[in-house]
Amino acid sequence: MSELPKHDVKDKALSAQGVRRIEWAERNMPVLRQVRERFAKERPFEGIRFAACMHMTTETAVLLRTLKAGGAELAACASNPLSTQDDTVAALVAEYGISVFAVNGIDRDGYYRHINSALDINPDFVFDDGCDLVNTVHTARTELLESIKGGCEETTTGVVRLRQMADGAALKFPMVAVNDTDTKHMFDNRYGTGQSSLDAIMRATNLLFAGQTVVVAGFGYCGQGVAQRAAGLGASVVVTEVDPTKALDALMQGYRVLPMAEAARIGDVFVTVTSNRGVLRKEHFEVMKDGAILSNAGHFDVEVDVAGLEAMSVEKRSRIRHQTDEYVMADGRRLLLVAEGRLVNLGAAEGHPASVMDMSFADQALTAEWLTANHASLEPRVYEVPTEIDKNVARLKLDSMGVSIDSITEDQNTYMNSWEYGS
Structure with missing residues (x-):
């Protein structure tokens, strides 16, 4: 031009x-x-x-x-x-x-x-x-x-x-x-976020999800997508929620539901999808396993308290892998943060x-x-x-996609839009 x-x-x-x-x-x-x-x-x-x-x-x-x-x-x-x-x-x-x-x-x-x-x-x-x-x-x-x-x-x-x-x-x-x-929200949030977030974590860490315990914070459409894809790859999925209806939905779909204080002790991989701040914070970092992977699939970089993580670590090793930083705790445990706590599927993959x-x-x-x-x-x-x-x-x-579906008949349309019909 x-x-x-x-x-x-x-x-x-x-x-x-x-x-x-x-x-x-x-x-x-x-x-x-x-x-x-x-x-x-x-x-x-x-x-x-x-x-x-x-x-x-x-x-x-x-x-x-x-x-x-x-x-x-x-x-x-x-x-x-x-x-x-x-x-x-x-x-x-x-x-x-x-x-x-x-x-x-x-x-x-x-x-x-x-x-x-x-x-x-x-x-x-x-x-x-x-x-x-x-x-x-x-x-x-x-x-x-x-x-x-x-x-x-x-x-x-x-x-x-x-x-x-x-x-x-x-x-x-x-x-x-x-x-x-x-x-x-049914397709982008559920299928898109579900697949791309796990894709990003795998690219960044080379993790095999099968056999891992994946903690998904938030069970909206995005959280459902992450949980479904993680389970499909053979992971054991734990959901944390503050909404009782969504927590019940997760339970009825077969996932374990725990408070984050308990889930933090057993999780291998953490994915936050809540749109709120401080979902993973100091009291959670203190009890996490050595090698726990932390990531955020919500929009802003506030769901994982990165400043708090940095404050309590004694050493930070930047970019030990693609878009992955390692934080060493005083007791020698290492916590891995993907994409700086920013939107993981776009920070460490292609969205x-x-x-x-x-x-x-x-x-x-x-x-x-x-x-x-x-x-x-x-x-x-x-x-x-x-x-x-x-x-x-x-x-x-x-x-x-070459898919055809039915069309409603005139009689069906009348039935669905009239109160005059009986059962």
Whole structure:
């Protein structure tokens, strides 16, 4: 390209490799490809500016290219410094003309500098993955509040934050909880997080899961996915929970349910998926086995108390394996932390398979189209994705897999929508 968009990436010379990786992901994202073909014809985002704070991976690149095909002007930054693929963002800038601010491993100051750089586009709409961009708008970039018309949130953690903002009358524009669609939380969270988190731990530690005791903290959709995949690999799974209904669900599915104080003594591998802080902390570290592996599959790096772990260790050996740090306790025990306590599946591996993100990002793209058409009638609160969008994505995915399903008959439809029929 003759003139590159504004950017901050590690090395634009990596773009050729990034193109190959993006093209590989696109092969496994048939739904989003279909959406892009329609967007390219209809141009629903002509003249609209988007700012996106998301994991800068190949799958996200396919989404950004889809939005651009629809006429959007884009500026993107990373929602997690460890998940950024430097070759992918180089390709987005150098080959696809998209403004990106993302460098793998950048520090906290650089992280927020990149968020502000993306916001400098003066967006009409925003995409967020964890609510940091929306939070920045509401705290440090309040001059943008009048022009931003709405946005989409991709994660459970971000939706929790947004609902808190809405409950406190702090949210100033409508946000759509894309995370809460069935095709997102049932497939992305359960199947994607389940597979990719264990993939990351195996890459980082070369662990054989069979025969291990895996402690899963939190039994939402993500926790269920991790527990199912660990059990499928032959591990003995222990679940910890604070919600009695979810704890009962885990028990009825055949898992042991214990308080973390007890689970900490027997676990070989720990995976936190709660969206809360301090799930693994000092009193747990004190009783863990030598060689226990600690990881976080929630969004932010607060579930494992890394500062507390560092404070109580007498030695830290960084990167003894891929994305794995060893903390030596005073009694000689060694605790292994994967991906610095950050999101493990993206910090130590490649995140969800493209075929899973195909549905999540098709939800994002179609919701963005709906939001741009309907924002004027929306209030500053959190909205669910319209059911027809979610069903359409599932239908397109089935079609791409060559699967046909039944259709309801006229008589069945009448029966299901009438109170006049008896039993």
